[in-house]
Every structure is written in C-alpha cells, then in structure tokens.
Amino acid sequence: FFLMIRRPPRSTQSRSSAASDVYKRQVHPDGSLVYTGDLGGFGMMWDLRTGKSILPLFGHVKQIICADISVDGYHVVTGGDDNTLRVWDLRRKNCLMEIPAHTKLISDVKFEPNNGRFLLSSAYDCSFKIWSTKDWSLGKNVSSNESKLTSVSITQDFQYCLLYTSPSPRDRQKSRMPSSA
Numbered sequence: 001f002f003l004m005i006r007r008p009p010r011s012t013q014s015r016s017s018a019a020s021d022v023y024k025r026q027v028h029p030d031g032s033l034v035y036t037g038d039l040g041g042f043g044m045m046w047d048l049r050t051g052k053s054i055l056p057l058f059g060h061v062k063q064i065i066c067a068d069i070s071v072d073g074y075h076v077v078t079g080g081d082d083n084t085l086r087v088w089d090l091r092r093k094n095c096l097m098e099i100p101a102h103t104k105l106i107s108d109v110k111f112e113p114n115n116g117r118f119l120l121s122s123a124y125d126c127s128f129k130i131w132s133t134k135d136w137s138l139g140k141n142v143s144s145n146e147s148k149l150t151s152v153s154i155t156q157d158f159q160y161c162l163l164y165t166s167p168s169p170r171d172r173q174k175s176r177m178p179s180s181a
Contacts, residue, residue, distance in 0.1 A: 024064055029073045033090075037064030037078055045076070045090065059086050059095050066108045070133065071116035079106030079121060087136055097136050101129060108151045112158055120161065124148035128163060 024037040033054075037043040043057030043064055062081035069076050075096070076088040083106060085099040102123035111133070112118040118139065119131040128149055130140040147165035154161050 024067050024078075026067045026069050026076070028069055029071060033073075035067055035069060035076050037067050037080075039063040041080065041082070043067070043076075043078055043088075055090070055093055057086075057088050057095070059098065060084070066106060068109045068111050068119075070111050071113065075133075077109050077111070077119055079109050079123075081105045083123075085109065085119075085121060085131075099131075099136060101131075102127065104148070107149060110152055110154055112154060113156050114158065118158070120152045120154060122149035122152040122163065128152055128161070 021038060022036045023039050024035075026035045028034065032048055034046045034048055035043065035057075036046065041060035041062055041064055043060070044053050045055035045057065046052070047054050057076070057078070060078065060080050060082050064078050064080040066080070067076060067078045074090055076090060078086045078088065079101065083100065083102050083104060085101040085106065086095055087097040087099070088094070089096040101121055102125045104124035106121055106123045108120075108122045110120045112120075116133055119133055120128060121131065122128040126145055126148055127141060127143045129138055129142070131137065132139050144163070144165065149163055150166050151164040152161065153164075
C-alpha cells in the first residue's frame with residue numbers, strides 16, 4: 001500500500017515562508033506512524049492507518065536534516081542546520097528539550113537499537129556525540145579533526161559505531177586526475 005504525503009496547508013504552519021519538500025522520514029517502531037521533516041524546518045507525525053497528519057512539530061529555525069524515533073516509540077529526535085537537537089515527546093505532544101548539540105549542521109541521529117539508552121549525533125563540525133536518553137545529557141564527545149561527518153550508524157550490540165565522512169578539500173585535491181600536457 002502507498003501513502004502520498006502532502007504538505008499541510010500553509011495556515012497550519014507557524015512560518016510565513018513557503019514550505020519545503022519533505023527531506024527526512026522515519027517510521028514508528030509499531031508501523032502505525034511516520035515522521036516527516038522538511039527543509040523549511042517543519043516536522044509532522046502522520047497516522048499511516050488514516051493518512052492524516054496528527055501532530056505538527058514546530059521548532060527548528062532552519063532545515064531538518066535528520067530524525068530518529070526511539071525504540072519504545074515515545075520520542076522523536078530531530079536535528080538540522082540550526083545546530084540543535086530537538087527531543088519530541090509523542091505522548092505529551094510537545095518539544096521536551098532543545099539541545100545546542102553541535103557548532104555546525106547536524107547530519108544524522110541514531111538511537112541505540114536494543115533499548116534506546118543512548119543517542120548518537122554526527123555533524124559537519126567533525127564530531128559525533130553520545131547522549132544519555134535518561135536525562136539527555138552529553139556522555140561523550142569525539143572529534144575526528146579530519147572531515148565533516150555525514151552519517152552515523154551503530155551495531156546491534158553497541159560495540160561498533162560506523163562514521164561516514166565527506167572527503168576533505170585535501171582529499172579531493174589528491175583524487176583529481178593529473179591533466180595531460
């Protein structure tokens with residue numbers, strides 16, 4: 001079955017600027033809901049059973065780049081070009097916390113897959129961070145000092161964290177083919 005997600009009417013948005021296309025989507029663990037975020041900073045929870053929008057998530061002032069839903073399905077964490085993480089409580093239907101997490105665009109967020117005790121975030125500031133989901137405090141900050149981080153993944157046993165990077169300008173320079181004379 002297919003669900004066509006249409007942007008809500010502009011009257012339901014808190015911004016005067018035009019809405020953007022959906023950039024990020026994440027399906028709820030029970031399969032009944034989907035989160036969408038757009039490049040205008042607007043997030044929405046949708047009921048897949050009815051196809052209707054059920055919860056607008058306003059807060060980001062720039063593009064929403066990434067999102068993940070907690071293993072228990074109670075929280076959505078979003079990140080984006082405003083350098084913040086936003087923790088949304090789906091039961092209370094509000095933004096639980098805004099975290100000034102990085103100094104540049106947040107490229108990805110991932111909950112620890114077994115029980116969601118930790119959240120990972122990666123960013124263009126060449127760092128990834130591990131957050132405790134108990135109180136959303138910073139547990140560890142790791143800087144790569146090389147390239148901006150574009151994505152982060154974690155293994156089921158939480159033993160390995162996979163970081164994806166964008167080539168640095170130095171690496172791009174090295175990879176260019178020499179010009180023939």
